[in-house]
Amino acid sequence: MIKIKLIKEKNGAKLIKEFQEMYGSIEALERAFKRDPENVKLYMDLTDWEYFQNHPKEQIKETEIIYAEKSNIDMLELELMGLIKNEHPKSISELAKIANKDISSVQKKIKNLNENGLIKIKEGNKNSKIPIVNYDKIEIAI
Template identity: 50%
Template sequence: MINITLIRKITGRELIRSFEDTYISIENLEKLFKEDNENMNLQMDLDDWKYFIDHKDEEVEDGRTIFLENNDIDKIGLGLLDLIKNEKPNSISQLAKLANNEVNTTLKKAKLLEKEGLISFKSGSKNRKIPIMNYDNIHISI
């Protein structure tokens, strides 16, 4: 099994937005925490929300960890991640060209990376799918 930690730097303002997406309001989070005061995730989210109300421009590292089976991601997938992060291709076709791969092969690999949460796609002109890496660092433990 491969342990992948995805890390991105975000501001307190962005963190609060993500809390709003999850909990709607700080009052809802407080209510949830009252109902389950042993839930450490709720406690940490509530503490962070309260802190970043007054520190909206402060940067924080936001991370998440995913676990993959050894065969889920291969050398080609890792190469695509590197190209997406550093070359910022504006389409799957351009990504395939950068990787010296066929478009269909690249698309399949990119969809797997999306499914695993490593990248996302943004809509571009002419129905293009633009691969986006939303993380600053990826740590892989085997």
């Protein structure tokens, strides 16, 4: 079994911005928590928001762990993940152009990466699929 750790690094100011996009304001989050005091996510988000208002430069590491029976990730897929992270393509066809690869091979690789949890696919305009890498570092333990 292979353990893959996806690590996203950000600071408190970025986390607060994410909270603002999600809840609107800290007051709105407080109201939501008062309506549902058993909701652990609301409680954790509220306490994090309050803390990071006073510590906006503090670094945060979020991790997600994926377990795989075997690694079937190849060098092209690693290259594609780097291009997605750095170039932010708006579609898989744009990614294929950036990588200078055939669209059908890139689509297969993207499907594999998505199925393995290493990238996310977001719906774009005109049925396009936007590949997204939401982390900064990968650690693999074998």
